[in-house]
Amino acid sequence: MPEVIINGPEGRLEGRYHHAKTPNAPIAVVLHPDPRGGGTMNNKITYALYQTFVQRGFSVLRFNFRGVGRSQGSFDRGEGELSDAASALDWLQTYNPNASASWVAGFSFGAWIGMQLLMRRPELVSFISVAPPANMFDFTFLAPCPVSGQVIQGDADEVVPEASVAKLVHKLSNQRDISIDYQVIPGAGHFFADQLTQVTGAVDRYVRDTMAALPVATAGGAGRGALR
Structure with a gap:
């Protein structure tokens, strides 16, 4: 799990990276929760997501947003953090130009940033x-949502009411060709x-099943045609 330094929009970004041994392995970038609440790339959920992708054979990157840990810059209300995420994905693609697929995962604030990244990067599957x-x-920017995905929510969440997430999932699921695997954890x-x-x-089940169902033509091109 080597430490890496990425050139971000406001200076260096501190990250941890696992490189898969399999040629053309898929890639994933994992985004942490709100820095204002102490969120870092070492958050328990963020780390668990990272490890789940590692175990599924992905090359995986998690990193600290600007102003967190040894990452330079300061909190930017989400706008700068989205640019950080795009730079992190650029870095990941540079080291994995023939990756079979690209994913994004995030927890809380990181989930919001990740879903914005979907709208900017059509190679994310x-x-x-x-x-x-x-x-x-x-979350109204998800109109339309470009790809299907998984949403996980606790039914006793004291920060984000499950009803709010269920409403979002309902809107996304009603879009054409979009399927949301909504998992509510009792x-x-x-x-x-x-x-x-x-x-x-x-997460493991969803990643396994989704990767198994991806056509080769859809999975390819993780490093091609990216919109910045």
């Missing part, structure tokens, strides 16, 4: 959003203190 803060941030709060196994199990 799917997403994982854990506890997307649908009650705090505007008894789970925002940080899934005792439900980490359920979260990782759901």
Whole structure:
């Protein structure tokens, strides 16, 4: 799990990277929760998502947004953090130019940033959003949502009410050709203190099944035709 330094829009971004041994392995970038609440790339859910992709044979990057840890810059209300995520994906693609597929995953604030990244980067084939803060941030940009994905939410979330996420999932699911795998974890709060196994199990199953169903033509080109 080597430490890496990425050239971001406001200076260096601190990250951790796992390079898969399999040629043309798929890639994933994992985004952490709100820095204003102490969110970092070492957050428990963020790390669990990272490890789940590692175990599925992906080359995976997680990193600290600007102003977090050793990443330079300062918090930018999401606009700068989206640029950070795009730079991180650029870096990941540079080291994996023949990746078979590209994914994004995020927790809370990171889920919001990740879903914005979907709109900018057509090579992303799917997403994982854990506890997307649908009650705090505007998700209307997902019109239309470009790809299907998975949303995981606790039904006892004290930060993001499950009803808010269910409403978002309903809107996305009603879009043409979009399927959202919505997993509600019973008894789970925002940080899934005792439900980490359920979260990782759901993510693992979804990634496995989605990758198995991807046509070769769809999975290819992870490093081609990217919009910045």
